[in-house]
Amino acid sequence: MADDKKHKTLTTGDRTIPPEGAKMIAIYIMGREYMVPETLTIMKAVEYAGYSYVRGCGCRGGICGACGTFYRYIGDYRLRSGLACQTVAEPNMVIMQLPFFPANRPGYDLDDFTGSPHEELRRLYPEVFKCVGCGTCTRTCPMDIDVMDYIALMKRGDLKGAALKSFDCVMCGLCASRCPAQITQFMAAQFVRRAYGKYILPKAGHLEKRVEEVKSGKYEKLLDGLMAMKQEDVKKLYVEREREPDLAEPGKWMPKETNNL
Amino acid sequence: MSGYTPALKELIKRVEATRAARVEKARKGEHFPALTMEERQEWLRKYHPDYKKDGRRKLKVGPNKGLELPEEVARLLESKSRLDTKSIDLSRTDYTADLLVIGAGGAGTAAALAAQEAGLKVIVSTKLRHGDSNTVMAEGGIQGATQEGDSPYFHYLDVIGGGHFSNQPGLVAALTNDAPLIIHWLEGLGMMFDKLPDGRMKVRHGGGTCRKRMHSSGDMTGAEIMRVLRDEARNRDNDIKVLEFSPAVEILLDEKGHAAGAVLYNLETKEYYNVRAKSVLIATGGFGRLHIQGFPTTNHYGATADGIVMAYRAGVKLQDIDSTQYHPTGAIYPEQNVGLLITEKVRGLGAQILNTDGEQFCFPLEPRDVESACVIRECLEAGKGVVTPTGRLGVWLDSPMIDLLHGEGTVRKELPAKYIQFKRYEIDISREPMLIYPTLHYQNGGILIDEWAETSIEGLFSAGEVAGGVHGRNRLMGNSLLDVLVFGRRAGLKASEYAKNHKMGGKATLSHVDDFNKEIDNAGIKDPGVSPILLPDYAPDHVRERQVG
Numbered sequence: 001m002a003d004d005k006k007h008k009t010l011t012t013g014d015r016t017i018p019p020e021g022a023k024m025i026a027i028y029i030m031g032r033e034y035m036v037p038e039t040l041t042i043m044k045a046v047e048y049a050g051y052s053y054v055r056g057c058g059c060r061g062g063i064c065g066a067c068g069t070f071y072r073y074i075g076d077y078r079l080r081s082g083l084a085c086q087t088v089a090e091p092n093m094v095i096m097q098l099p100f101f102p103a104n105r106p107g108y109d110l111d112d113f114t115g116s117p118h119e120e121l122r123r124l125y126p127e128v129f130k131c132v133g134c135g136t137c138t139r140t141c142p143m144d145i146d147v148m149d150y151i152a153l154m155k156r157g158d159l160k161g162a163a164l165k166s167f168d169c170v171m172c173g174l175c176a177s178r179c180p181a182q183i184t185q186f187m188a189a190q191f192v193r194r195a196y197g198k199y200i201l202p203k204a205g206h207l208e209k210r211v212e213e214v215k216s217g218k219y220e221k222l223l224d225g226l227m228a229m230k231q232e233d234v235k236k237l238y239v240e241r242e243r244e245p246d247l248a249e250p251g252k253w254m255p256k257e258t259n260n261l
Numbered sequence: 262m263s264g265y266t267p268a269l270k271e272l273i274k275r276v277e278a279t280r281a282a283r284v285e286k287a288r289k290g291e292h293f294p295a296l297t298m299e300e301r302q303e304w305l306r307k308y309h310p311d312y313k314k315d316g317r318r319k320l321k322v323g324p325n326k327g328l329e330l331p332e333e334v335a336r337l338l339e340s341k342s343r344l345d346t347k348s349i350d351l352s353r354t355d356y357t358a359d360l361l362v363i364g365a366g367g368a369g370t371a372a373a374l375a376a377q378e379a380g381l382k383v384i385v386s387t388k389l390r391h392g393d394s395n396t397v398m399a400e401g402g403i404q405g406a407t408q409e410g411d412s413p414y415f416h417y418l419d420v421i422g423g424g425h426f427s428n429q430p431g432l433v434a435a436l437t438n439d440a441p442l443i444i445h446w447l448e449g450l451g452m453m454f455d456k457l458p459d460g461r462m463k464v465r466h467g468g469g470t471c472r473k474r475m476h477s478s479g480d481m482t483g484a485e486i487m488r489v490l491r492d493e494a495r496n497r498d499n500d501i502k503v504l505e506f507s508p509a510v511e512i513l514l515d516e517k518g519h520a521a522g523a524v525l526y527n528l529e530t531k532e533y534y535n536v537r538a539k540s541v542l543i544a545t546g547g548f549g550r551l552h553i554q555g556f557p558t559t560n561h562y563g564a565t566a567d568g569i570v571m572a573y574r575a576g577v578k579l580q581d582i583d584s585t586q587y588h589p590t591g592a593i594y595p596e597q598n599v600g601l602l603i604t605e606k607v608r609g610l611g612a613q614i615l616n617t618d619g620e621q622f623c624f625p626l627e628p629r630d631v632e633s634a635c636v637i638r639e640c641l642e643a644g645k646g647v648v649t650p651t652g653r654l655g656v657w658l659d660s661p662m663i664d665l666l667h668g669e670g671t672v673r674k675e676l677p678a679k680y681i682q683f684k685r686y687e688i689d690i691s692r693e694p695m696l697i698y699p700t701l702h703y704q705n706g707g708i709l710i711d712e713w714a715e716t717s718i719e720g721l722f723s724a725g726e727v728a729g730g731v732h733g734r735n736r737l738m739g740n741s742l743l744d745v746l747v748f749g750r751r752a753g754l755k756a757s758e759y760a761k762n763h764k765m766g767g768k769a770t771l772s773h774v775d776d777f778n779k780e781i782d783n784a785g786i787k788d789p790g791v792s793p794i795l796l797p798d799y800a801p802d803h804v805r806e807r808q809v810g
């Protein structure tokens with residue numbers, strides 16, 4: 001296609017077109033050797049080798065957890081792990097992606113716990129309390145989360161600590177795939193974060209108030225007024241609107257014009 | 262692979278040389294002056310890719326015939342169906358539901374939850390896994406007028422001014438009015454918002470806001486929203502059935518021309534399934550993976566515009582689909598991070614944009630299209646861009662200012678994901694600036710909807726990035742996460758009303774697809790493509806050459 005050619009010279013989108021003279025390295029995708037240019041991520045290297053992803057690829061930006069990957073270097077006993085979209089392919093890497101791993105996820109009703117959040121955790125995930133403290137999960141986590149530690153905090157009933165510690169989890173499942181105690185750490189952590197967000201983190205009082213105001217229909221009236229206005233007048237209001245200073249303290253600052261609050 | 266090259270390190274010295282004075286001014290609240298309304302228009306006209314003539318052409322078929330569009334979008338809309346309609350046995354039904362949701366991102370999942378609460382049985386078709394979406398990638402935050410000094414009135418002004426007054430006013434009113442309800446709903450679902458010790462929401466400015474109303478959850482706001490909504494949908498899996506790796510490829514209509522379901526395609530077994538439903542929601546997200554004009558993109562792998570293709574064939578009009586948002590700050594270095602979004606929060610926290618001389622050339626928080634135009638201008642016209650080793654052009658984003666303004670450790674605390682993403686390549690963004698250039702980020706326009714997410718086809722709804730009109734021709738940060746939840750929930754509620762008052766329609770048909778295929782032939786379009794494309798193709802030439810036969 002003529003258009004394809006034209007665009008190629010501009011930029012490449014996500015297709016890899018290696019710069020001239022790029023150094024080629026050997027990687028092994030599920031054991032089979034491919035030559036790819038260096039400095040690519042594993043994901044782009046796999047595509048460069050000719051694979052097209054159906055599973056094992058989502059955001060391509062290190063946040064969805066679709067691309068958990070195990071790898072070893074030839075001649076090195078150590079098993080390593082990473083996200084394919086974030087880890088740079090290096091010579092002699094033997095790569096296997098783990099696009100799915102069965103997880104234990106009991107259903108629950110967030111609005112109707114049978115006991116305290118900690119008791120609910122124990123009811124849903126009794127296996128968490130059988131962690132043997134081997135540390136494999138922590139060594140496996142591609143987000144550098146101290147998984148063993150958040151499990152320990154859960155056991156102790158420090159749900160706040162566990163929620164904060166597990167916050168960066170992308171739910172890739174790699175930790176669970178290696179746990180000798182058969183714990184699905186990331187699902188237990190998801191439960192804990194929601195329980196923390198709902199029952200431990202203090203509620204926003206100003207939000208509660210604002211919701212009442214919205215429900216009273218107060219703003220619909222103001223908004224109807226704006227919608228009925230001529231565009232010129234709305235433009236004027238837009239240009240003249242007062243800007244809250246960057247460093248104003250939340251809840252303390254008030255604009256000069258308070259009619260439309 | 263290790264950090265910046267010596268040549269770039271040399272250039273960083275120029276940024277460092279001006280930093281102390283810039284920080285001093287910022288502390289006093291002195292800004293680089295923003296452009297006037299007239300200047301904005303001029304900059305956009307001259308430098309924004311949307312306004313460039315080449316690479317665009319008139320659409321030859323369908324309800325928007327005659328509209329000028331980027332080549333990539335035009336070609337997609339003028340493609341034939343991937344279905345051989347004759348070989349699909351429509352008398353067979355594989356799944357039935359009250360509501361079929363197409364696309365399990367933020368909008369689709371919010372709709373499924375709202376519809377379930379109203380008593381519906383929901384089937385969700387999605388292309389990848391539940392939650393693999395643009396929603397999960399949103400970092401910066403979600404807007405909502407929840408503080409005392411703010412109100413939906415001012416939020417409305419910001420949205421419509423940011424959109425250059427091209428938005429549908431009714432949609433903006435719905436968006437801003439419902440915003441506090443959405444934030445409250447999320448809080449009730451156990452989302453971990455950034456809060457002060459007394460529970461008050463922490464809020465910040467975003468580009469084009471007059472009040473601080475950006476709510477966040479670290480720099481993973483979208484991920485946290487998606488995790489929570491998905492988890493809740495799983496708790497209700499008796500009523501919400503999610504079919505992963507089974508994208509919709511065409512909408513089904515009944516004899517009256519009302520929505521009747523969709524044909525799904527199992528990407529793994531290559532089977533087609535017929536889903537019959539009383540109502541259908543298209544929530545398939547945006548089109549970043551079309552790589553318009555060759556730009557890199559911030560979007561997820563499945564952002565291939567399937568929804569607008571399916572709706573267009575069924576006769577639904579599109580609005581502002583010729584308008585694309587380029588995010589001003591996409592990473593261009595190192596090569597592995599190219600296209601990666603550098604959240605606007607970085608500028609919200611005070612980082613400035615600088616040219617190769619370490620000088621400011623624009624107000625860092627202009628609306629996104631204007632900001633992008635400023636960067637393109639500085640690089641292409643003023644010639645003051647920085648060139649990377651792979652020949653990409655860009656400018657500096659001076660992130661080290663953040664710790665200087667807000668205290669040591671702020672970057673690591675407020676931008677943990679970004680910090681790690683660069684640290685991997687041995688760049689410490691709390692000490693060294695980043696190199697950025699605009700990147701293809703958001704589909705501004707889309708399917709024409711009303712305040713209740715209804716389309717022109719009865720029983721067919723649309724919500725989220727795939728729909729148009731909410732943001733007009735430019736969207737402000739934090740209003741899209743809000744949009745997908747507001748209109749997703751509204752769609753779910755309206756669909757429940759609709760489904761309760763309607764029986765399942767009669768015979769399902771794909772005749773609109775046949776008609777559209779004919780229209781393409783009649784328009785004399787040579788060599789039409791096949792769409793929806795479902796997944797982009799990144800195979801390099803040397804592989805394609807051998808993929809013969």
Ligand SMILES: Cc1cc2nc3c(=O)[nH]c(=O)nc-3n(C[C@H](O)[C@H](O)[C@H](O)COP(=O)(O)OP(=O)(O)OC[C@H]3O[C@@H](n4cnc5c(N)ncnc54)[C@H](O)[C@@H]3O)c2cc1C
Nearest residue numbers: 364366367368394395396401402509546725726739741742
């Ligand atoms: C990197 C990034 C950062 C962002 N940051 C922010 C921010 O800070 N604040 C903000 O407000 N907005 C932000 N946005 C924008 C915002 O995240 C998105 O616009 C919004 O989340 C889109 O939600 P959605 O539900 O409409 O679509 P998506 O979340 O993309 O979901 C669409 C779903 O539909 C699926 N799908 C696609 N085609 C089909 C098909 N044929 N059949 C079935 N399923 C299909 C997709 O796989 C996907 O799961 C950001 C976007 C990106 C990419």
Ligand code: SF4
Nearest residue numbers: 141169172173175186
């Ligand atoms: S905690 Fe487990 S699931 Fe979460 S990111 Fe780490 S390895 Fe993946």
Ligand code: SF4
Nearest residue numbers: 131132134135137179
């Ligand atoms: S891998 Fe399992 S047993 Fe080992 S520390 Fe982690 S949770 Fe505990």
Ligand code: FES
Nearest residue numbers: 058059060065085
């Ligand atoms: S593709 Fe989403 S984390 Fe790698």
